[in-house]
Amino acid sequence: MTELLEPRAIGRDTVRRDGEAKVRGTATYAIETPVEHPAYAHPVQATVARGRITAIDTSAAEALDGVLVVLTHENAERLASTDDREFAVLQGDEVAFRGQLVGVVVAETSELARQAADAVRVTYAEQPHDSELRVDHPDLYAPEQVNAGHPTDTAEGDVAAAVATAAVTVEETYSTAMYFNNPLEPHATTALWDPATDVPLTLWDSTQGVHPARAAVCEVFGLEEERVRVVCPFVGGGFGSKGTPHANLMLVTMAARALPGRPVKLALTRQQMFALSAYRTPTIQKIQLAADRTGRLQALALDVVEQTSRIKEFAEQTAAPARMMYASPNRRTTHRLAALDVPVPSWMRAPGECPGMFGPEVAMDELAERLGVDPVELRIRNEPEVDPETGKPWSSRNLVHCLREGAERFGWAERPPAGHREGAWLVGTGVASSVYPTMRQAKSTATIRFEDGRYVAEIGAADLGTGAWTVLPQITADALDVDLDDVEVRIGDTRYPVASVAGGSSGTNTWGSALVVAATEFRSKFGGSPADGDEVSGDVDQASKDEDHSAYAFGAQFAEVRVNVATGELRVPRLYGVFGAGRIVNPRTARSQLIGGMTMGLSMALHENGVWDPRIGQAATHDLAEYHVTVNADVGDIQAHWLDEHDPYVNAMGSKGIGEIGITGTAAAVVNAVHRATGVRVRDLPVTLDKVLAALP
Amino acid sequence: MPAIGFGTPGAGGTAASVDADITLTVDGEQQRLTVDTRTTLLDTLRERLGNASPKKGCDHGQCGACTVLLDGDRALSCLALAVAHDGAEITTADGLAAGGELHPVQQAFLDRDAFQCGYCTPGQICSAVGVLDEVRRGWPSHASEDLTADPELTHDEVAERMSGNLCRCGAYANIVPAVQQAGGMA
Numbered sequence: 001m002t003e004l005l006e007p008r009a010i011g012r013d014t015v016r017r018d019g020e021a022k023v024r025g026t027a028t029y030a031i032e033t034p035v036e037h038p039a040y041a042h043p044v045q046a047t048v049a050r051g052r053i054t055a056i057d058t059s060a061a062e063a064l065d066g067v068l069v070v071l072t073h074e075n076a077e078r079l080a081s082t083d084d085r086e087f088a089v090l091q092g093d094e095v096a097f098r099g100q101l102v103g104v105v106v107a108e109t110s111e112l113a114r115q116a117a118d119a120v121r122v123t124y125a126e127q128p129h130d131s132e133l134r135v136d137h138p139d140l141y142a143p144e145q146v147n148a149g150h151p152t153d154t155a156e157g158d159v160a161a162a163v164a165t166a167a168v169t170v171e172e173t174y175s176t177a178m179y180f181n182n183p184l185e186p187h188a189t190t191a192l193w194d195p196a197t198d199v200p201l202t203l204w205d206s207t208q209g210v211h212p213a214r215a216a217v218c219e220v221f222g223l224e225e226e227r228v229r230v231v232c233p234f235v236g237g238g239f240g241s242k243g244t245p246h247a248n249l250m251l252v253t254m255a256a257r258a259l260p261g262r263p264v265k266l267a268l269t270r271q272q273m274f275a276l277s278a279y280r281t282p283t284i285q286k287i288q289l290a291a292d293r294t295g296r297l298q299a300l301a302l303d304v305v306e307q308t309s310r311i312k313e314f315a316e317q318t319a320a321p322a323r324m325m326y327a328s329p330n331r332r333t334t335h336r337l338a339a340l341d342v343p344v345p346s347w348m349r350a351p352g353e354c355p356g357m358f359g360p361e362v363a364m365d366e367l368a369e370r371l372g373v374d375p376v377e378l379r380i381r382n383e384p385e386v387d388p389e390t391g392k393p394w395s396s397r398n399l400v401h402c403l404r405e406g407a408e409r410f411g412w413a414e415r416p417p418a419g420h421r422e423g424a425w426l427v428g429t430g431v432a433s434s435v436y437p438t439m440r441q442a443k444s445t446a447t448i449r450f451e452d453g454r455y456v457a458e459i460g461a462a463d464l465g466t467g468a469w470t471v472l473p474q475i476t477a478d479a480l481d482v483d484l485d486d487v488e489v490r491i492g493d494t495r496y497p498v499a500s501v502a503g504g505s506s507g508t509n510t511w512g513s514a515l516v517v518a519a520t521e522f523r524s525k526f527g528g529s530p531a532d533g534d535e536v537s538g539d540v541d542q543a544s545k546d547e548d549h550s551a552y553a554f555g556a557q558f559a560e561v562r563v564n565v566a567t568g569e570l571r572v573p574r575l576y577g578v579f580g581a582g583r584i585v586n587p588r589t590a591r592s593q594l595i596g597g598m599t600m601g602l603s604m605a606l607h608e609n610g611v612w613d614p615r616i617g618q619a620a621t622h623d624l625a626e627y628h629v630t631v632n633a634d635v636g637d638i639q640a641h642w643l644d645e646h647d648p649y650v651n652a653m654g655s656k657g658i659g660e661i662g663i664t665g666t667a668a669a670v671v672n673a674v675h676r677a678t679g680v681r682v683r684d685l686p687v688t689l690d691k692v693l694a695a696l697p
Numbered sequence: 698m699p700a701i702g703f704g705t706p707g708a709g710g711t712a713a714s715v716d717a718d719i720t721l722t723v724d725g726e727q728q729r730l731t732v733d734t735r736t737t738l739l740d741t742l743r744e745r746l747g748n749a750s751p752k753k754g755c756d757h758g759q760c761g762a763c764t765v766l767l768d769g770d771r772a773l774s775c776l777a778l779a780v781a782h783d784g785a786e787i788t789t790a791d792g793l794a795a796g797g798e799l800h801p802v803q804q805a806f807l808d809r810d811a812f813q814c815g816y817c818t819p820g821q822i823c824s825a826v827g828v829l830d831e832v833r834r835g836w837p838s839h840a841s842e843d844l845t846a847d848p849e850l851t852h853d854e855v856a857e858r859m860s861g862n863l864c865r866c867g868a869y870a871n872i873v874p875a876v877q878q879a880g881g882m883a
């Protein structure tokens with residue numbers, strides 16, 4: 001048990017501290033860092049999906065007035081570590097995917113850099129490539145483990161036997177598309193290499209973690225951490241794609257090191273991001289559900305097929321939520337990967353839970369239909385007493401409460417019958433559950449200092465729009481028992497103590513815990529009237545940690561869908577979510593995160609589709625005109641609500657993390673509503689007009 | 698007419714830049730500058746004049762992050778070449794708050810938490826200022842039932858008119874009420 005902070009600032013609707021700078025556009029993002037006389041870098045990318053570079057002719061580029069340097073594998077510095085092959089830029093002639101970095105040009109202006117990059121002539125010996133994920137791919141393999149350290153496979157009981165004898169079964173295959181994170185701010189860096197100074201390398205980088213980014217650069221370039229500074233006060237969105245650095249950071253560092261004393265700016269173009277800045281693997285999900293007549297699950301199996309790149313493994317933990325969501329005596333989950341000639345997949349908002357709450361939550365709807373049981377009720381009947389995977393009790397699990405409250409708010413009981421028609425529109429409603437694990441990272445330190453009558457806390461945390469600039473002072477104020485106005489928290493710089501990545505919805509849980517430890521320490525050391533300059537630091541690992549409970553946030557999402565009978569046009573006028581996510585530190589920023597996640601879930605349901613062209617090995621939809629994301633007119637009444645949940649096991653704030661849960665289950669709720677409206681069961685995302693058109697009256 | 702001077706042609710027949718002298722008024726301040734004729738208004742503002750209030754999200758007219766007011770109307774500055782706008786008057790989101798006081802649209806975005814990361818925000822705000830003006834002038838949209846009636850700031854009208862501005866953080870549900878608030882409708 002952890003003693004929860006007495007909430008005074010916590011729980012208060014507080015305006016963003018960085019809000020005014022953001023509405024004026026004066027918050028400085030990485031590429032905008034004001035520096036003296038910057039040079040501009042533009043990457044050169046491979047135009048084959050697999051092969052070797054046989055020649056590079058840089059003479060035309062170098063001959064242009066104002067071109068400062070052209071780097072290729074022929075003249076680039078040798079890196080200290082090439083263990084991570086994504087980071088091993090310009091180290092050899094091998095091409096492992098289309099769009100891979102094969103050079104960089106630095107010039108006096110961005111126009112010139114781009115022109116010169118176009119003038120670099122690269123000749124390849126092309127090799128046959130394989131970039132297409134297939135469920136029966138001959139090279140499927142079981143990775144050692146999947147993301148976040150989960151086991152690759154799990155098994156309990158006998159699924160086949162239960163399926164053979166069950167009253168009702170669902171055996172279907174579901175698939176999710178390839179998704180690109182597409183934060184609105186492209187991946188970008190301003191880099192300065194000034195060997196004459198104590199800290200020769202400064203990187204103003206758009207990152208979800210300045211310390212993790214620094215660690216990666218130090219490893220790759222063989223630099224000591226004291227000699228590198230990474231700065232990032234603001235991030236224009238990341239959604240996981242800026243959680244770990246990508247090759248662009250190594251490329252700009254290399255370019256800066258080739259031009260000592262000259263700041264170099266490199267922003268990926270939107271098109272380049274589709275090959276270089278992470279994406280979510282497509283997934284194929286084979287599901288088996290078996291239930292008795294009352295709807296109690298007898299078997300639950302999920303076999304996942306997905307892809308990774310040949311140069312670096314990323315195994316999305318798609319089956320993870322199926323292991324803990326519902327009770328069932330017989331269970332099986334597996335992950336199989338195909339390593340393809342494709343860009344490197346990585347984290348995207350709720351890796352594992354996001355795709356993994358699609359197939360199973362649609363399958364539950366199919367099961368409910370076959371049983372003639374209400375889908376809300378079916379979920380409630382399969383509520384597990386303890387975590388089915390670990391056997392541990394829940395720290396708190398309010399899925400049933402979320403389902404009931406959501407049903408109430410949405411008017412579920414009065415929902416129209418299947419195939420209900422209003423004028424030109426078929427109307428349907430659907431439900432799905434949401435889930436996300438409650439995490440806390442092992443490493444983070446905060447300092448608190450009394451300075452000019454105020455408390456200044458420092459920690460290298462990141463605010464990607466999540467609200468850390470605002471929420472961390474709320475936590476610190478309560479931990480110190482002072483007014484919010486008396487606290488300043490500084491983040492986003494490796495000059496501040498080490499902080500974990502803003503990922504896994506763990507930022508507030510982790511950094512907040514470190515701040516509470518520091519505040520407690522501060523008070524016990526200096527009491528209520530400290531002297532100017534009094535300072536302590538606190539580590540997250542000094543915070544009490546509960547190992548005996550299974551901790552997750554839960555939620556329920558309800559969607560109303562309208563389908564035009566003539567055109568198949570799909571609208572989602574209502575999307576309601578109710579979440580049990582521990583204590584909410586700032587209702588204003590929390591609501592924005594939750595509706596933001598739900599909006600991205602809506603986007604996944606209806607719009608996003610990385611269409612892969614296996615002939616050339618690249619996403620055919622590789623800009624924002626073709627890779628559609630939800631726009632304003634696609635969004636109707638989106639509401640996020642939460643329970644007043646009190647969890648004494650998670651951390652001193654009682655918070656569970658809310659950055660990712662909103663995107664989980666949304667697509668399933670929409671698909672289930674589309675089925676109710678039209679009778680069409682769409683098992684492959686996204687739901688597009690062509691998939692429902694044939695069934696319309 | 699802007700004065701145009703030719704840069705040095707590069708080797709291999711590749712011409713290097715062609716420059717032009719232009720004058721712009723940006724956020725009330727007159728600026729004389731020489732630009733590469735390939736330079737967009739967006740890059741002129743961000744890379745030449747150090748005004749990074751308009752953002753670059755796509756550089757292709759697909760996201761709206763670069764929206765500014767160009768001679769009073771909302772425009773995508775990534776799709777405009779600076780040389781083609783000699784003498785133009787440009788207002789960025791930062792310029793809307795000239796004198797230190799937030800514009801009502803900016804205040805409404807703060808009040809409604811109509812953003813998260815803030816990267817689309819200056820573009821959303823300039824676009825919203827343009828929308829309110831277009832509605833005042835009686836311009837219909839795709840969402841207008843009656844093309845001849847004075848449009849009202851309903852949810853659908855605002856959402857439709859703001860749909861050229863992507864928000865990957867998904868703040869749309871807060872952006873619409875913010876625009877309505879600024880327009881005196883909520």
Ligand code: FES
Nearest residue numbers: 756758760761775
């Ligand atoms: S940057 Fe101009 S529309 Fe995207």
Ligand code: FES
Nearest residue numbers: 813817864865866
């Ligand atoms: S606030 Fe992040 S893209 Fe709109």
